[in-house]
Amino acid sequence: MIDCDIHNEIGDVEEFLSYVSPAQRRWFRGQHQVGLPGYPWAHPHSFYRDELEAGPGGEPASRIDLVQREVLDAYEVDAGLLTGDVGVAVSLMPNPYRAAEFARAHNDWLADRWLDAEPRLRGSILVPAQDPAAAAAEIERLAGDPRFAAVLLVGGSERPYGEPRYLPILQAAADAGLPVAIHSGGEGMGISPAAGCAGYPSFYIEWHTLGSGGSIMAHLVSLLCHGTFDRVPGLKVLMMEGGLAWLPGIMWRLDTNWRGLRAEVPWVTRPPSEVLREHVRFTTQPLEHTDGNDALLWQMLEAVGAPDILCFASDYPHWDFDPPDRMLARLPAEWRQRVMHDNAVELFAGRLALREAA
Amino acid sequence: MSRAWHDVASVDQLHRDGVVIARAGGREIGVMLDEHSGRPVAIRNRCPHMGAPLCKGTIRSRETGTPGSYGLETDRRVLHCPWHGWEFDLDSGACPEDDRMRVAVYPVRVEDGRVLVEA
Numbered sequence: 001m002i003d004c005d006i007h008n009e010i011g012d013v014e015e016f017l018s019y020v021s022p023a024q025r026r027w028f029r030g031q032h033q034v035g036l037p038g039y040p041w042a043h044p045h046s047f048y049r050d051e052l053e054a055g056p057g058g059e060p061a062s063r064i065d066l067v068q069r070e071v072l073d074a075y076e077v078d079a080g081l082l083t084g085d086v087g088v089a090v091s092l093m094p095n096p097y098r099a100a101e102f103a104r105a106h107n108d109w110l111a112d113r114w115l116d117a118e119p120r121l122r123g124s125i126l127v128p129a130q131d132p133a134a135a136a137a138e139i140e141r142l143a144g145d146p147r148f149a150a151v152l153l154v155g156g157s158e159r160p161y162g163e164p165r166y167l168p169i170l171q172a173a174a175d176a177g178l179p180v181a182i183h184s185g186g187e188g189m190g191i192s193p194a195a196g197c198a199g200y201p202s203f204y205i206e207w208h209t210l211g212s213g214g215s216i217m218a219h220l221v222s223l224l225c226h227g228t229f230d231r232v233p234g235l236k237v238l239m240m241e242g243g244l245a246w247l248p249g250i251m252w253r254l255d256t257n258w259r260g261l262r263a264e265v266p267w268v269t270r271p272p273s274e275v276l277r278e279h280v281r282f283t284t285q286p287l288e289h290t291d292g293n294d295a296l297l298w299q300m301l302e303a304v305g306a307p308d309i310l311c312f313a314s315d316y317p318h319w320d321f322d323p324p325d326r327m328l329a330r331l332p333a334e335w336r337q338r339v340m341h342d343n344a345v346e347l348f349a350g351r352l353a354l355r356e357a358a
Numbered sequence: 359m360s361r362a363w364h365d366v367a368s369v370d371q372l373h374r375d376g377v378v379i380a381r382a383g384g385r386e387i388g389v390m391l392d393e394h395s396g397r398p399v400a401i402r403n404r405c406p407h408m409g410a411p412l413c414k415g416t417i418r419s420r421e422t423g424t425p426g427s428y429g430l431e432t433d434r435r436v437l438h439c440p441w442h443g444w445e446f447d448l449d450s451g452a453c454p455e456d457d458r459m460r461v462a463v464y465p466v467r468v469e470d471g472r473v474l475v476e477a
Contacts, residue, residue, distance in 0.1 A: 319443060325409070326408050
């Protein structure tokens with residue numbers, strides 16, 4: 001089983017800061033949440049599962065043995081992708097130079113403190129998307145490092161990721177043979193515009209319902225309308241934690257609109273849903289709770305390419321975690337092998353897979 | 359299977375730890391101390407939603423309200439699942455938000471310094 005979304009936390013801030021350049025360390029130390037923008041809304045109870053053991057800094061998942069015991073061993077995970085947590089908001093910092101330094105430090109900290117210690121874990125490369133040239137340079141710096149399996153972008157953004165300004169990031173990822181993972185979150189944070197397309201929502205429940213899925217929809221439609229996958233043919237994108245039940249509706253709508261409006265984007269020469277099947281994958285969590293209508297959900301997802309487009313993710317240690325054993329039992333039997341394992345092996349070109357014994 | 363009373367812990371242990379997990383009647387059951395009422399409650403330690411260890415959650419009063427105003431039903435106690443936050447009524451085991459979801463609640467009594475659960 002492969003878990004495409006395991007969050008690890010910065011518990012020991014001083015340990016993390018030791019990877020930051022001495023010239024910038026004092027600034028990061030003096031900021032709330034090491035300089036990263038936060039949400040306008042807090043979860044009403046906790047962003048994390050309540051029962052997990054607290055590690056350094058009082059955070060769960062902030063020490064390798066916690067991740068090993070609570071997710072890798074507990075669910076017999078063959079390989080898991082570490083996606084950090086608050087660090088993904090680096091692209092929403094107003095200061096691009098601080099952001100580049102944070103991303104570099106986070107990548108080195110991840111490699112040193114986590115990836116070296118546990119062969120089942122691979123990392124995702126954080127990049128400062130607000131400075132695409134710097135982001136591409138960071139990808140190139142780590143391109144040959146087999147401990148990293150993806151480039152990580154955040155759902156909140158200044159413009160949707162099909163915009164040409166982001167091409168250097170997408171090209172560098174494709175050149176390195178790494179998929180770009182776009183993880184929901186950060187919408188309405190820092191330099192990102194408000195979540196939900198209608199101004200700031202009032203509640204966390206609104207953000208969690210609309211904001212996170214909304215950014216993923218926007219990036220998906222943008223990448224397809226800009227012909228991004230013709231510009232960067234080797235590009236693979238993994239959409240993370242944006243929900244799934246909306247996908248058939250959006251793709252039916254986009255394909256229909258393309259037939260009537262294609263003159264605006266004449267470089268799009270095939271139905272966008274066809275391009276999606278070749279280049280885009282989605283993590284399963286949080287798979288919608290369907291109130292007894294799972295058969296309907298599977299049927300709708302099949303219409304847009306499931307099970308081949310789905311990769312399992314647990315989202316440990318967050319409150320809306322999907323337990324692997326429950327997901328396995330819930331999925332149609334003939335989907336299980338692909339969703340829980342094979343699709344991720346293909347997407348990450350073997351970088352995220354059970355490591356062969358030396 | 360006929361039900362029987364099971365001795366699951368000492369009262370001292372329950373007061374010290376706040377929760378005791380035991381197997382009784384073929385089920386994993388958690389006995390939790392509700393600090394508000396001071397009484398122990400026994401609940402199956404498995405959330406019907408996704409299988410979380412329910413008794414690692416927290417017991418609290420239920421938030422209530424009318425549009426635009428917040429209130430608290432101090433005497434209505436619910437167990438809040440540690441994973442997804444679904445709530446279960448301590449008396450009935452029912453999830454007020456989903457009538458398909460219900461967790462088993464067991465009779466519990468204290469006798470000679472021991473906590474007994476009928477399961």
